[in-house]
Amino acid sequence: MVKNRRFEKAPLIGTRHIQCFLCFCCLSLCYALRVNLTVAIVAMTDQNSTNTNVEIFDWDEGTKSYLLSSFFWGYIITQIPGGHIAQKYGAKMLLLIGITLCSLFTLLTPLAASLGGWQLLFALRVMQGLLQGSVHPATHAMLAKWAPVEERGALGTFCYSGSQFGTIVMLAVSGFIAQSSAGWPGIFYVSGAMGFVWALFWFLFAASTPAEHRSISPEEKKFIENSLGQVENAPRVVAPTPWRKIFTSPPFISLIIVHCTHMWGFWTLLTQIPNYMKNILDVDIKNSALLSSLPYVLMLLLSFFFIFLSKVLARKENVSLSFNRKFFNSIGHWIPMLSLICLGYVSHDQAMLAVVLLTVTVGISAATYLGFQVNHIDLSPNYAGTLMGITNGAANVMSALAPLAVGLIVTDAKNVVEWRIVFFIAAGFYFTGNFLFVVLGKTDVQSWNSPEDALAKRLSVNDAESPALLTNGDIKKSEKDEVTK
Template sequence: MTAETNTGPAIGQRHVQTFLLFLSIVVNYMAKFNAGVAIVAMTNSESTNPNFPEYDWDGKQRSYILSSFFWGYIMTQFLGGWLCRRFGARMTMFVSTIGSALLSLLPPWCISWGGWQAYCVIRVAMGLFQGFLFPCIHAHLANWSPVNERNRLGALANTGLDCGTLLAMFASGQIAASSMGWPGIFYISSAVGVAWCIIWLIFGANTPRESKYISDEELNYIETSINSSRTKEAEDLKAKGPIPVPWGAIWSSVPFWALMVTRCCQSWGYSTLQTEMPSYMNGVLLMDMKNNANFSALPYLTSWVMAFVYVIIADILLTGGIMTITGIRKTINSISFFIPAIILIGIGFLDSEQKTLAVVLMCANVGINAGSTIGSTINTIDLSPNHAGILMGIVNTAGNVVPILTPLLVGVIVTDDHDRVQWQVVFIISAVIFFVGNIIYLIFGQMVNQPWDAPDFLDKQMSSTLQEEGNAKALEAQQSEKVEITTR
């Protein structure tokens, strides 16, 4: 009979760290997505509080403001992974969030003299700071999550995406209509970001061993679980300092490429739904969604709820020994890709008399797709806990280029917002990309530590190369000696 593992307190520091990661995503996503509501309030004061300045920005200028964040965001993903390895997640995430929070204060002061161009510059700078965030989150989860809790903790932290988006829509609309007006959106976003930074400095720790508040039982449980697959020599090497990144092995890794392609395909389908569905529903379904805050937020509420459903299901399957981690990831990812692909095609055949069904399908699409977090997002930790931040930096860079490209393709295909056939082409393309992405993941994706995750991988590779070179030179010398004897 085996002894029961002592995991420490029911609510331990690993849960505290996960909750702090969740909050970090929430506050950063509030700052990231509050622009959608803020721009409406700033260009149409009658819809909120008319006592504040109104700006005459056309559609193109508004689109520049909304997209400008991503131009900065994709530039610092690699840098975020490197900074996390160099200075640790605690300090890098602090810099990321405090920079974004302080920049959130600037629009009310700068737009009055710099116009929409000043707002774009601020948004680009915010993107640069927030680009550090997700590589650090994945690296931090790798350091704090026991192997059998990676699904649970990783998914719970990532529910901050939907919660942050939801709060950005609900709270921003309420604030803009209050006595604070649209400037209050920026002040509140900044305040919650700064508050998180203070809490993070108090409770955040790069590793369990650095935490001031962790119990001995929980520390032993986490370290034993994470180190169980490592050799003593490999662990000693890691303890000496940052592990060199095996760039060549990463870029030649088929499972890594499968993950990156899958995440890009998910980003394509999701961004199509997120950015283009309002135009489709307004043009084809004749729905006025601009002032319908409840409808805009409903899909993200569904996604947030479904994220917890997926966590519970995955936890039962894993802890009950019903399915392996590979089976869980590939099954859930298939559900979250294949079903939304079918729903996207179905939405394209709806007309203006089927508005209710369109709302239901849109919510179902976003909600079911929430399983991609467990299915593939946290696969970076499976492949390489030691380089999870670097992998996330690469994957997130590629994935966030897609939201810049999808509107361009839609602009080419859809020349008339009221033409349902043109929209059907857009949705069919997205559905095919969803389908192909998951097929690649099913065939080539892996959920085990890769050989290049080992701290001594590059040393062994170099030793092997030197040995091969030595053997080649010895063989060459023997052949030369034989030739010399023969000529004599």
């Protein structure tokens, strides 16, 4: 079996790890560019600021909410196109162009706010969202080509843990930069400049596939290609994307659902728990940098613990890849489900217990990196970027709807019963999504992953039975239609 393949066939630390480290840095940078406005907007609108070197804006809460959400307006749009472009032309140039332009717009943010007010800043953030929409699909496309089956979960978790790292660092340093002589513009100058540093290293050392890398060792290249069942110097996918088969595949449908339900619960927590803590438990978590960053810190640490645990399980002969995926996904969904239910019954004098439950609920979700979040590659290495674009696009719609639903349910922020309903709904989503993934989810490569192979096999059979099937190298229209389907 593939899972029993020995790791000593390739370097312990090789070119594939450098690619994943660059992806880790990419996601760290992307999340830093995403959350920099969260801290900066406080300083940008601080009417009591003593820093005379920077401009202060008189924006009301409604305007600030629009600005903080503007990134996601563009982010949702480019998910599927980004995945399709990455699988067809390679992820390297897509990420290089997207992040470089996003970094440039970050450097221009102070100028845009000064010249065009919140309207121009809003447009700039939408553009940044459009440019970053391809990041997750492209990262999946990279992993599909670089991560051997045995290491897929570990390398994927390492890459995506960059999102927590970037968030933690940005939240930690932004306050200091805003209070320095550089003021709030310094937040955008520093994060934007880091984007160009990353772009240089990415251009020099990254490659979309092992076959395109100039300095990878023949042993490591062979190891990766054998693990993934690739043919040396094979061309990228050229067959039409089998959309109908993808959207009628039960394993993929369960993947869409579990991604959506996960994001509903996750963003309910991140956006609404501070409000709950303040109004029900009298704990202002937003004004505490330590409490605000605790969930991200725990999530980052648990990511590496789960990588270690997955490697321990992978060495056991009787533990399948399917069990591994569903085991970690259940940890990342059903433990938060129980934590949410308990959180609804925490009394007013147990504020610290609530903080612990909140931190654990968010942090333990790191286990999903070894669950559904890499399952796209299991199902279809050829179309992993497109699959991630579909599920992540749908999931981010849920991320936007979850806070709106809370606003409809919680009409009185101090009514604990209304908050309990919010927690029960999120817990129900966690349970349902993971249950469907456990029942319907699969880890074997689906038949629609290689429609050109299926066509070739069918043609070879038909050709043996009826040589007249092919005329002058042309394929019958019915066969072409089969590929398209």
